[in-house]
Amino acid sequence: DVKVTQSSRYLVKRTGEKVFLECVQDMDHENMFWYRQDPGLGLRLIYFSYDVKMKEKGDIPEGYSVSREKKERFSLILESASTNQTSMYLCASSLAGRGTDTQYFGPGTRLTVL
Amino acid sequence: GESVGLHLPTLSVQEGDNSIINCAYSNSASDYFIWYKQESGKGPQFIIDIRSNMDKRQGQRVTVLLNKTVKHLSLQIAATQPGDSAVYFCAETYRGSTLGRLYFGRGTQLTVWP
Numbered sequence: 001d002v003k004v005t006q007s008s009r010y011l012v013k014r015t016g017e018k019v020f021l022e023c024v025q026d027m028d029h030e031n032m033f034w035y036r037q038d039p040g041l042g043l044r045l046i047y048f049s050y051d052v053k054m055k056e057k058g059d060i061p062e063g064y065s066v067s068r069e070k071k072e073r074f075s076l077i078l079e080s081a082s083t084n085q086t087s088m089y090l091c092a093s094s095l096a097g098r099g100t101d102t103q104y105f106g107p108g109t110r111l112t113v114l
Numbered sequence: 115g116e117s118v119g120l121h122l123p124t125l126s127v128q129e130g131d132n133s134i135i136n137c138a139y140s141n142s143a144s145d146y147f148i149w150y151k152q153e154s155g156k157g158p159q160f161i162i163d164i165r166s167n168m169d170k171r172q173g174q175r176v177t178v179l180l181n182k183t184v185k186h187l188s189l190q191i192a193a194t195q196p197g198d199s200a201v202y203f204c205a206e207t208y209r210g211s212t213l214g215r216l217y218f219g220r221g222t223q224l225t226v227w228p
Contacts, residue, residue: 004157031214042220043158043203050214090157094214101146101207103216105157 003027004106006091012112019078021109023091030096032074033103034058034066036087043090049074050096081113126225133194135222137187137204144208148216149178149189152201161189161202191224199226 007022023032033048035058045058047066055066063085067075074093078085088110092103127133139147145166150158164171164178164187171178177190187204201223205216 033214040220043218045215048215056212092157096214101214101216102148102160102163103205103214104160105150107157108155 004093004104006106006109008109010110013081014114017081019081021076021089023074024072025093029093031094033092034076035090037090038087083113086113124223127194129226129228131194133191135189135202137219139185139206141208144206146207147187148205150203194226196226
């Protein structure tokens with residue numbers, strides 16, 4: 001089974017702090033994704049990566065950056081956390097190539113910014 | 115832009131009844147669809163998928179129907195159980211979309227009562 005793990009289930013940070021959210025997958029997937037999930041807004045794509053050191057902006061990249069130094073690990077960085085970044089953050093991974101688009105999700109990190 | 119939506123935001127059913135969750139899409143180039151289940155406090159979990167060259171696909175207690183004429187997707191759950199209570203998302207991808215990217219609907223909350 002595909003396993004996607006996220007470093008924290010719950011996180012509380014203060015405004016202005018730099019925040020790192022880590023995601024690791026164990027199935028050698030090329031693609032990795034970061035979403036945020038807010039009530040009534042569904043899943044919104046922040047960033048994704050289709051290879052090591054490669055990244056693409058999603059729909060809401062502002063205020064975020066990402067890092068993919070190793071294939072299995074994809075980090076989401078909040079350079080200076082703000083209260084409007086309080087949300088559930090979900091990481092996902094998938095195989096590369098057309099026809100293998102199924103994404104497998106981690107359990108999520110619920111981030112609260114005070 | 116992409117449009118994957120749901121007709122009903124909430125659905126309540128009695129245990130043992132069948133559930134039908136609907137999803138509409140607007141892109142005629144959409145060619146792959148996935149249903150996800152998200153239980154409270156967890157990440158979305160893959161349920162079943164279907165490609166546009168199919169009309170129907172069955173899994174264990176679940177059936178997905180695809181009507182390309184009206185651009186409609188449905189998930190049918192047979193003999194609904196309390197453990198089926200969750201938010202259900204449809205997701206799609208389409209020819210010409212960024213490889214690996216999925217577009218999600220906003221979800222339907224299914225509640226199963228005894």
